[in-house]
Amino acid sequence: MIGQDARVLRIGIVPLAFFFCLLFVFPLAKFLWTSVTVMTDAGTTLTLSHYADVLSADSARSALRTTLMLSIVTGAVSLVLGYLLAYQVARRSPLVSKLIFMAAIASLFTSTIARALGWRVLLANQGPINNLLVGLSIVSEPVQLINNFTAVAVGMIHIQTPVVMLALIPVIEALPKDLERAAIGLGSSRWRAFVSIHLPITWRNALPIGLLTVMATASYFTTPVLLGGGRVEVMAIQIQQASQVLFDFGYAAALSVVLVAVIGVIAFLVFLTTNWRRPAGTRGAP
């Protein structure tokens, strides 16, 4: 029977592989190919000129910096917020934990565009936040809250935090509740137990989730467009401009490859330093 199962697996993988190649590998390869070629009347020639253009263009370099900054800020803040929320879900009474869970799911069901537009309303010059600040005489004139880096970061964090929370719940639930009880029984405060027992055991499993957030944020397009108001140039916007406005596919492809490469290197370094697949029980092993 086991042999038959193995055969089914082998046969079953064929259509999957076919569609994977047709719909993913092939277009991607074609796109990558355009990043290292130029088409002239004489034919197609290999070149690194697109990469040279990317690396020498100030706009591309600044977009890369902005993207990395946005991704890292978003990753870090949503990791912290998501961790705290997941901790509440895992450790609070069933009612509280269900409420938090529902709130997170509800915001996941809303489209990113709707959420960004919601933030536009909130952060507008005549929006509720500015009205409140002016009304309380904290500021005399409305503050510029929209169309800047902070607005984009806030929007991104709003999108990523529920995802991080969902991913972290099993990580936290895997740790027995009694482990903190043991610490508390030995005289530790709840906070000390969290900091000296809970965090050190779970951070290695939490970090890769933060990393996924960094990677997901790096390629975001809608939120930077809608909340950045054209002033927050991230890589995704540059790529869209290059391919759909300037029709310079070689340059667009080279931009994408640079973005993927930079994120890939960061990811690799983090994975190297965390041994993230190791179960919590063997934490601290050399």
Added chain:
Amino acid sequence: MSTLEIENLRIAYGNYVAVNGIDLTIKHGELVSLLGPSGSGKTSVLRAVGGYLTPSSGAIKVDGRDITRDPPQVRDMGMVFQNFLLFPHMSVQDNVEFGLRMRQVPKTERRQRAMNALDMVQMAPYAARLPYQLSGGQQQRVALARALVIRPTILLMDEPMGALDAKLRAEAQEEIRTVQREVGVTTILVTHDQQEAMAMSDRIVVMREGAILEEGEPHQLYREPRTAFTAEFLGTTTLLPVDVLESEGGRCRVRHAPSGHEFLAAGAIVAGQAANVSLRPEHVAVSPQPSAGSIAGRVVQRMFYGVNTFLRVDTTEAGSLLALEAPGTAMDEGAGVYVSWRPEDARVLPRDAS
């Protein structure tokens, strides 16, 4: 070295009453087991004493001081959990030092006390190891050292042998008992293992459905249980349903309900009531020859346990009985035999509600 008093303790989770008004006093240095099946409320009592749950009513006092509402941090109790719960990212030494660090004990004294505690459980050579590098038995000893190093007023143990295999269990029982005596710490042990409770305790408290059914020293509870539940829970026994015909001066004439066989038994149950007779296997003599008052039966199964051998004997007069094979004899399965017991060993116990 403290006395623990539990007064009218009641613990309810919503509509479910886990502990229904128990009273218990534990003298200093005493090791008391809370013994009962799951759902008997024993763990709830332990958690309430440790401060991990708040009782609905009642009081818990240590040396006369009411600590019912104190948070666990300030109770100075040592707890050994079922799965030990060592901090996986800390060395054995750091695990043991944790409670001292929380008490701001200076570093040199901390080291010294941790080493002493580890010495006591023979784990000093493993101080630098991480928990995952230790066997279950070693982890348990570290957990014990971690609980004792803070010089707890009360030591609480929640099924401490639950995660150990049978062979280690016996060793661990002996060792924990030795250390507990040496330190002289007042201890509550929660267990569902009657053998463990009997081997380790000064006193056993039998719990059922949130209440204390019976308490006493192990041998006393074993020999003179007052309820059929205790008789069955502590050790092995055969319970025979009987009707009490006459009762006088701690002796009864009873009639085995299914067969109508009449015999004498010990106990003070009012005549005319339905009751149970408890017959321990070691009190049932099995012989190939009949004797005065013996009843005929047939060996249907022989179970060899190493130290001793149990026989299941089917009789008409007393139903199916469990007996201990006398040393130096060997009965065959299927053999016709005669069983007998002394009236004082057959204990008449009230028929319980269940």
